[in-house]
Amino acid sequence: MSRLTALLPLSLVLATALTACSSTSAPPAKDAAKVETKDARPVETARVEQGELTARYAATATLQAEHEAKLISEVPGTVLDLLVEEGDAVRKGQLLARIDAAHSRLQLREANADLQRRQNDVARGEKLLARKLIAANAQDQAESEFAVRRAEVNLARVRVEKSEIRAPFDGIITRRWIKQGQLLAANAAVFDMANFTDLRAELRVPERDAVAISAGQRVDFTVDALGSRRFEAKVERVAPVVDRDSGTVKVTVRVDNQDHSLRPGLFTRMDIAFLHVANAVLMPKTAVLGSRGAETAYVIEDGKARRQPIRTGYDSGTRVQVLEGLAVGAEVVVTGQASLNEGSLVEVLHNDADGRLAQTRILAKTDNSGS
Incomplete structure (x- = not known):
């Protein structure tokens, strides 16, 4: 009995040591999972x-006016009359400004007088030629000079007409470049104008999508400056060729803007639903x-x-x-x-x-x- 009693404490010590070793060398599975997590x-x-x-193509584009122009003064001179301002709606042929054409008018009068003299020479030469009092080549020379003077008169008349700046189409004056009394050189900018009724936007569509897009398809778009309001447009044409550098096709979108709620230069976000799968x-x-x-x-x-x-x-x-x-x-x-x-x-x-x-x-x- 005394021998068994002596062995019991020793076994307890060994069991405790083994338990400590096992807990140190093998952490619980939950701890390992925490590390991995x-x-x-x-x-x-x-x-x-x-x-x-529903396949869609979305892109951004800037609205452009289909009809826009920069008007210039083809003749030099002083601005005599300035008849419109920026934002004014104008009609085709309307007088917008008048340039001093005194010098051009003087040239026109001189050219007309010279033309009349040459015309008289031709008429007199015909009578003399009929009586064989002058050579035929002399009459030819007179007729040639008459034709030259007639061309000079027409040119002088055009210069006078060009002193009046007129609208080439219906539209709105978007910028005025000149001031009253300003001295202009030839080909100086006078006005910018555009027609707001007919707007366009150009999209560059990947060739894979472009094959499913055709003229007449509906286009929905929004304008950042106008909030969430949605607008409709139509595909007007699809370019027949693919751009080699970008691999895209130009798609032109037409915007009917009869109420002039939109204007050229606005940034848009366009969306075309072109295929259902x-x-x-x-x-x-x-x-x-x-x-x-x-x-x-x-x-x-x-x-x-x-x-x-x-x-x-x-x-x-x-x-x-x-x-x-x-x-x-x-x-x-x-x-x-x-x-x-x-x-x-x-x-x-x-x-x-x-x-x-x-x-x-x-x-x-x-x-x-x-x-």
């Missing part, structure tokens, strides 16, 4: 779905990484991110058609890709109905360790 990258994901897609494989556009021809997406498998090459088709602005690389049901990363690498551990988060972030799944290993 700490290394996980938070991301938001979405599922690849099948559904209908049924039974398309769809994913959020925010999940797509890289440029066309080298696109990828991060797919979540077994709690890790895997970078998957994909090929996309048309997009609706928020969703994109998947042609290759992903199947319906695949889970793709839509937010947080910047922090990921191939094989990164992830912590998947989703937005709930109230807009709060709620954790829906952590690592599979973490779930297993808690069971």
